[in-house]
Amino acid sequence: MTNSRTILICSGKGGVGKTTLTANLGIALAGQGARTVVLDADFGLRNLDLLLGLENRIVFTAQEVLAETCRLDQALVKHKQEPNLALLPAGNPRMLEWLKPEDMQTIVGMLSERFDYVLIDCPAGIEDGFKNAVAAAKEAIVITTPEVSAVRDADRVIGLLNTNGVSPVQLVLNRVRPKMMANQEMLAVDDVTDILALPLLGLVLEDEQVIVSTNRGEPLTLNGHASPAAKAYGNIARRLQGEDIPLMDPAKSGRRGIRARVRQLMQTKIF
Amino acid sequence: MTLQDLIDKILRRQPASATTARERLQLVLAHDRSDLSPETLDQMRREIFEVVAKYVDIDLEEGDVSLETEDRVTALVANLPIRRSMATSSQD
Numbered sequence: 001m002t003n004s005r006t007i008l009i010c011s012g013k014g015g016v017g018k019t020t021l022t023a024n025l026g027i028a029l030a031g032q033g034a035r036t037v038v039l040d041a042d043f044g045l046r047n048l049d050l051l052l053g054l055e056n057r058i059v060f061t062a063q064e065v066l067a068e069t070c071r072l073d074q075a076l077v078k079h080k081q082e083p084n085l086a087l088l089p090a091g092n093p094r095m096l097e098w099l100k101p102e103d104m105q106t107i108v109g110m111l112s113e114r115f116d117y118v119l120i121d122c123p124a125g126i127e128d129g130f131k132n133a134v135a136a137a138k139e140a141i142v143i144t145t146p147e148v149s150a151v152r153d154a155d156r157v158i159g160l161l162n163t164n165g166v167s168p169v170q171l172v173l174n175r176v177r178p179k180m181m182a183n184q185e186m187l188a189v190d191d192v193t194d195i196l197a198l199p200l201l202g203l204v205l206e207d208e209q210v211i212v213s214t215n216r217g218e219p220l221t222l223n224g225h226a227s228p229a230a231k232a233y234g235n236i237a238r239r240l241q242g243e244d245i246p247l248m249d250p251a252k253s254g255r256r257g258i259r260a261r262v263r264q265l266m267q268t269k270i271f
Numbered sequence: 272m273t274l275q276d277l278i279d280k281i282l283r284r285q286p287a288s289a290t291t292a293r294e295r296l297q298l299v300l301a302h303d304r305s306d307l308s309p310e311t312l313d314q315m316r317r318e319i320f321e322v323v324a325k326y327v328d329i330d331l332e333e334g335d336v337s338l339e340t341e342d343r344v345t346a347l348v349a350n351l352p353i354r355r356s357m358a359t360s361s362q363d
Binding site: 147148151152155156158159181183184185186187188191195196197263265266267268269270271 | 272273274275277278287288289290292293295296297299300303304340342343
């Protein structure tokens with residue numbers, strides 16, 4: 001499969017939404033007809049199985065595939081409701097002791113023969129786990145939140161992606177709170193894209209439904225959920241597929257009351 | 272400067288936290304990207320001043336050497352106001 005795309009989903013900082021994005025994007029791409037596999041490259045702290053609700057159906061993992069004690073199709077866990085999506089689970093944390101960048105390349109090479117999209121859920125940090133995952137990726141999505149620590153860590157990761165020749169690298173801004181942005185109490189979308197100098201692939205609003213969906217192990221994109229985050233994930237998948245879908249403006253989706261208008265007036269440059 | 276900045280200044284109020292966040296980030300990223308610690312930068316600043324002071328009379332109080340970043344390119348920017356050139360001063 002020469003048209004297969006291998007996309008690394010990474011952030012540097014932990015807890016900003018890598019795994020949630022991987023799960024939702026996987027379901028959304030599969031729902032749009034693309035043969036998709038999600039690969040959990042976070043061998044130390046795996047969670048992708050849990051977010052997809054597949055934790056009880058794992059028999060073999062990437063570990064057995066590499067050791068050639070099982071075939072690839074035995075390790076792949078197909079999603080029940082979304083048969084276009086498969087998960088290749090992370091192996092035992094002890095794999096970290098011997099796993100090499102070439103091993104990740106081997107796995108991804110096998111997957112890209114069968115799937116249109118290989119999404120790699122990258123571990124947090126910039127150590128060995130990250131380096132292994134980067135070695136196998138062709139393009140990347142960096143996800144961050146509008147917070148100083150997350151943006152700083154994203155910047156480090158972007159630097160490493162650039163030196164490793166990963167391209168294109170696109171940005172997803174997660175947990176956006178329009179009201180706080182309108183009140184200048186949260187970094188604006190332009191602030192983050194200017195600082196990181198990356199094209200914006202999507203904006204995801206802070207959404208309680210994300211927590212509800214992880215409780216159930218049913219990603220928001222699974223049942224055509226109407227919540228803001230579900231729509232955002234769906235749009236990200238469409239943009240990845242090349243569709244031209246305009247980005248929403250959080251300043252407009254936020255409260256347009258008198259206070260927000262005054263705030264905007266206050267931001268007018270006077271000299 | 273925005274209207275908000277002006278009002279903040281008059282009222283001696285803290286700027287909105289998003290502004291503070293942006294400024295702090297730009298500074299810390301300039302250091303991260305150049306791999307220069309504040310101490311090294313300070314040392315370099317002093318040495319640059321010494322060299323320049325050999326040729327022109329610079330205002331050390333107003334002078335500044337800092338890192339600025341735009342589009343992932345970090346530049347070292349020196350702003351060294353000249354009091355008067357050595358040549359003129361020697362004619363005095």
